[in-house]
Amino acid sequence: xxxxxFVRGLLAWWAVASxxxxxxxxxxxPWMDIHLVLPLTxxxxxxxxxxxxxxxxxWRAGGLLNLDSAPLRSPASRDLVAxxxxxxxxxxxxxxxxxxxxxxxxxxxxxxLLLPLLAGVAVALGYGLLTTWGRAxxxxxxxxxxxxxxxxxxxxxxxxxxxxxxPVDMLVYVQTSPDVTALMQTVDTLSAQQTGGKxxxxxxxxxxxxxxxxxxxxxxxxxxxxxxxxxPPPDDVALVLVGNDNLTLHPEMAALLANYVPQQYPMRWxxxxxxxxxxxxxAPELPVGRSAWQSTGQPHGPLAVAESVLSSLAxxxxxxxxxxxxxxxLGYRQLWAPLGSYDFTVYVRKDLVPQYDAIRxxx
Numbered sequence: 001x002x003x004x005x006f007v008r009g010l011l012a013w014w015a016v017a018s019x020x021x022x023x024x025x026x027x028x029x030p031w032m033d034i035h036l037v038l039p040l041t042x043x044x045x046x047x048x049x050x051x052x053x054x055x056x057x058x059w060r061a062g063g064l065l066n067l068d069s070a071p072l073r074s075p076a077s078r079d080l081v082a083x084x085x086x087x088x089x090x091x092x093x094x095x096x097x098x099x100x101x102x103x104x105x106x107x108x109x110x111x112x113l114l115l116p117l118l119a120g121v122a123v124a125l126g127y128g129l130l131t132t133w134g135r136a137x138x139x140x141x142x143x144x145x146x147x148x149x150x151x152x153x154x155x156x157x158x159x160x161x162x163x164x165x166x167p168v169d170m171l172v173y174v175q176t177s178p179d180v181t182a183l184m185q186t187v188d189t190l191s192a193q194q195t196g197g198k199x200x201x202x203x204x205x206x207x208x209x210x211x212x213x214x215x216x217x218x219x220x221x222x223x224x225x226x227x228x229x230x231x232p233p234p235d236d237v238a239l240v241l242v243g244n245d246n247l248t249l250h251p252e253m254a255a256l257l258a259n260y261v262p263q264q265y266p267m268r269w270x271x272x273x274x275x276x277x278x279x280x281x282x283a284p285e286l287p288v289g290r291s292a293w294q295s296t297g298q299p300h301g302p303l304a305v306a307e308s309v310l311s312s313l314a315x316x317x318x319x320x321x322x323x324x325x326x327x328x329x330l331g332y333r334q335l336w337a338p339l340g341s342y343d344f345t346v347y348v349r350k351d352l353v354p355q356y357d358a359i360r361x362x363x
Contacts, residue, residue: 004046007046008043008046008047011039011042011043011046012043014039015036015039015040015043018035018036018039019036022035022036026285029173030170030171030172030173033171044145047141048141048142048145051138051141051142052142054138055079055135055138055139055142058075058135059075059076059079075131078127078130078131079135079139082123082124082127082136082139082143083139083140083142083143083146084143085119085120085123086120086123086124086139086140086143086144086147087143087146087147087150089116089117089119089120089123090116090120090143090144090147091147091150092116092119093113093116093117093120094151094331096112096113096115096116097113097327097331098327098331098332100112100113100324101323101324101327101328101331102328108320108324110320110323124136124139124140127139155333158332158333159171159172159333163333165177165178166269166339167269167270167271167339168271168333168334168335168339169271169333170271170273170277172271173270173271174268174269174270174271175268175269175270176211176267176268177265177266177267177268177269177341179265179266179267180211180215180265180267183265183346184215186356186359186360187200187202187239189359190238190352190355190356190359191219191238193355193359194238194352198218198219198220199219199220199221200219200221200238200239201221201222201223201234201236201237201238202216202219202221202222202223202237202238202239202240202241203222203223203224203225203229203233203237203239203240203241204216204222204223204224204225204240204241204242205224205225205226205227205228205241205242205243205246206224206226206227206243206246207227207242207243207244207245207246207344208241208242208243208267208344209224212241223237225240227246227249227250228246228249228250228252228253229250229253229256229257231256232256232257232258232259233256233257233260237349238348238349238352239346239347239348239349240257240260240346240347241344241345241346241347242344242345242347243267243342243343243344243345244264244342244343244344244345245342247345257347259349259350260347260348260349260350261347261348261349261350261353262345262346262347262348263345263346263347263348263356264343264344264345264346265343265344265345265346266341266342266343267341267342267343267344268341268342269339269340269341270339270340270341270342271339271340272335272337272338272339272340273340274290274340275336275337276329276335276336276337278290278291278292279291279292279312280292280308280309280312281305281308281309281312282298282300282304282305282308283305284300284301284305292308292312
């Protein structure tokens, strides 16, 4: 009883309940991760904080915070040395895995991954025998947290700065492609050269209305055409933006746009979920073919779902190729499938194509 056990119990219940609720919920989007992460973060902070407080209390009790007197013989220094050795072993494991997986899985000496792990275990066991198991356990816990903090910085830096708006990370999920803003820079320059401002006459359909309704907000001569054109554009229309799905549904538009040259762009990129994590298990709530459920006659009840999960885990645990792909995905967000893309086509009036391409390519 007491406030600390009560709060920790509440956080543990909150974490388990959130995981259960959001696993059951149909919509699983990256921005919902905060509901799972928050209670786990608070619970981890409570446990790690207690470990830090007990470690510092032990150092203070023995007057060990001053490391100048006998730095190599003080228990505080030994804690730091043992913890640093464990962190180094975990970092070495990651670097060895990175080196082995970079060249593929065939013929690689994967047993080398055991060496840093065995070194870390040896340090932990040796320190437990040298001091006490409780003390060694706190050192291992804090060293493991420090190693995870390094990985958090590694992954967070790549997410925020290295990859940016390219959705190789599931936290990005779907994102307007950089081609959209590059296109708008071309359109703005073309409009300025043709009209002296933003008076270029453009047309766009229902599939490109978002986000171009916003990007073209200052263009007074923009025109919405719905799902498809029913007649050729007026002679003064410079550009026509059409989603590729509408082009597929209305092939007659190709004849109506005979005076225009098509230029295809990706509008939105998204994480290739169908080629990466969806085949991991049977998902009965998805259409056939979008998970490990590949045919209507294939069993897809709860037992079949569980068997598919166990089968994928067994393959990942025994197949070096699968292990290497998983490591590159988690460690470096390297995908084995191309990004998913929703594309659209910009039709440029033929007489403007040389000027458009000169702006587009900076020639």
